[in-house]
Amino acid sequence: MRGEILSAVERRNMFLAPDAYKLVEENNEPMAFINSILNAMKDNQIFITKQDVLDFMYGDKGTMKEEKYIKPAVKFCSDIHVVDSTDITGKSTCTGVIKDFSKYFQDRYRSIKRILESNRKFGQSMPLAKALSYTDREVHVVGIIYSKNTYDNKSIGLKIEDDQGTICNVYIPADSPASKNIFIEDQVIGIIGTPRKNKDKDKPPSITASEIINPDVPETNNWQISDSDSTIAFLSDVHIGSTTFLDKSWKKMIRWMKEASTSINLNYIVFPGDVVDGIGIFPDQEKELSIADIYEQYEALAEYLKDIPDHIKMVVHPGNHDAVRPAEPQPALNDVFTKMFDSNVILSGNPVYVEAEGRKILTYHGRSIDDWVSNVQQLTYNDPIAVMKQMVVMRHLAPLYGQKTALAPEEKDYLVMNTIPDIFVSGHVHGAGHLNYRGVRMINASTWQDQTDYQRNHNFNPEPAIMPVVHLGNGTVKMMNFRT
Numbered sequence: 057m058r059g060e061i062l063s064a065v066e067r068r069n070m071f072l073a074p075d076a077y078k079l080v081e082e083n084n085e086p087m088a089f090i091n092s093i094l095n096a097m098k099d100n101q102i103f104i105t106k107q108d109v110l111d112f113m114y115g116d117k118g119t120m121k122e123e124k125y126i127k128p129a130v131k132f133c134s135d136i137h138v139v140d141s142t143d144i145t146g147k148s149t150c151t152g153v154i155k156d157f158s159k160y161f162q163d164r165y166r167s168i169k170r171i172l173e174s175n176r177k178f179g180q181s182m183p184l185a186k187a188l189s190y191t192d193r194e195v196h197v198v199g200i201i202y203s204k205n206t207y208d209n210k211s212i213g214l215k216i217e218d219d220q221g222t223i224c225n226v227y228i229p230a231d232s233p234a235s236k237n238i239f240i241e242d243q244v245i246g247i248i249g250t251p252r253k254n255k256d257k258d259k260p261p262s263i264t265a266s267e268i269i270n271p272d273v274p275e276t277n278n279w280q281i282s283d284s285d286s287t288i289a290f291l292s293d294v295h296i297g298s299t300t301f302l303d304k305s306w307k308k309m310i311r312w313m314k315e316a317s318t319s320i321n322l323n324y325i326v327f328p329g330d331v332v333d334g335i336g337i338f339p340d341q342e343k344e345l346s347i348a349d350i351y352e353q354y355e356a357l358a359e360y361l362k363d364i365p366d367h368i369k370m371v372v373h374p375g376n377h378d379a380v381r382p383a384e385p386q387p388a389l390n391d392v393f394t395k396m397f398d399s400n401v402i403l404s405g406n407p408v409y410v411e412a413e414g415r416k417i418l419t420y421h422g423r424s425i426d427d428w429v430s431n432v433q434q435l436t437y438n439d440p441i442a443v444m445k446q447m448v449v450m451r452h453l454a455p456l457y458g459q460k461t462a463l464a465p466e467e468k469d470y471l472v473m474n475t476i477p478d479i480f481v482s483g484h485v486h487g488a489g490h491l492n493y494r495g496v497r498m499i500n501a502s503t504w505q506d507q508t509d510y511q512r513n514h515n516f517n518p519e520p521a522i523m524p525v526v527h528l529g530n531g532t533v534k535m536m537n538f539r540t
């Protein structure tokens with residue numbers, strides 16, 4: 057265990073004081089505990105002291121604060137809708153030609169540049185071509201990362217491009233705090249630095265960065281308490297049609313819902329994708345299917361959803377196992393599959409923003425977690441919340457192009473986190489966890505499927521049958537366990 061704890065700390069380029077380590081080791085769940093602490097630490101923090109751990113435990117850096125709220129008179133509420141401008145359904149423009157890709161990346165660049173320039177510390181940026189005409193004065197520029205190199209001495213070289221097509225090398229010295237940042241291709245960053253002429257006159261100038269600015273969420277962002285007394289639940293990766301669907305646990309949850317959902321004013325449920333197991337998603341999948349017909353899988357799902365009390369409004373969007381195009385953003389499920397669904401089910405694309413009683417909820421299935429984990433050394437499948445935190449830091453759900461997550465080049469990049477959500481939920485990796493990061497309730501919403509053979513062979517242990525519930529008034533998060 058000691059090795060695992062210390063390597064989790066090392067992966068984030070941090071150090072754990074011996075007396076802080078002791079507190080972690082004494083915790084019942086040391087790995088979950090250290091991961092939560094690491095996620096809650098400031099980005100530029102290097103040493104974690106005993107006091108930091110104590111602050112985390114008693115000062116509630118990583119968990120929800122008790123907050124007062126005013127009880128409203130109405131209990132059954134149905135104030136939920138999909139934010140139309142964030143839903144690709146019926147609006148796809150891409151035809152797959154080069155022009156589409158150019159427009160797509162221009163939109164990503166401009167959207168994130170807008171977020172960066174709203175940061176007072178960064179302010180207005182200048183085009184790269186203009187910045188490179190200066191020498192020995194500070195410039196603020198925005199670039200999309202084209203490539204990254206780490207040299208033997210730990211300094212970093214980036215090749216960046218702006219929306220005018222200017223390309224430039226950026227050098228980050230090893231001893232600069234900026235070198236501690238996570239960098240990935242196709243990410244948009246702000247750079248504060250100094251242009252330098254190249255000794256070789258035939259080569260273009262470069263910029264030496266003193267600071268890297270991520271779009272991120274401002275440190276001052278917080279959960280504004282409202283008078284809502286409703287709660288919202290998340291049921292991800294249900295996987296109806298799989299032999300490993302946890303029918304008993306699901307029924308236990310439904311029993312609780314029928315008996316007690318009104319006691320916590322559970323008025324809304326979001327399903328963040330993989331509602332069915334699908335067909336032909338991976339080799340030999342048919343051996344793991346209890347329902348081998350895609351239409352019948354959705355029919356069975358409709359029956360399961362009918363058991364949920366009528367007053368609860370539901371939002372269902374697809375994941376990579378569902379019957380829509382795999383490229384993201386994915387449109388809503390077609391009504392050939394969903395015509396049996398009751399009227400309390402709203403269908404939307406993936407990702408999408410949903411508004412419930414004034415709360416902004418960003419729900420994304422999470423396919424890109426595969427790409428984050430395989431491209432960023434510090435991120436692992438065991439800690440999906442840390443991946444979600446990086447999505448927030450970069451204000452993009454899936455920056456990497458050309459990996460497992462197919463990205464459709466729409467005119468608008470729907471995967472940019474343009475609006476700061478109150479709740480950000482994702483699934484896909486079948487883990488369960490939550491973290492309050494700068495006021496955003498981040499949730500990884502479990503699964504209703506037991507460990508599959510594929511997962512067993514890859515030593516992956518899911519955390520199934522957990523239903524996260526968030527109070528829309530005060531932001532308290534509860535993880536309700538229905539495992540039988």
Ligand SMILES: [Fe+2]
Pocket residue numbers: 293330375377484485486
């Ligand atoms: Fe799944």
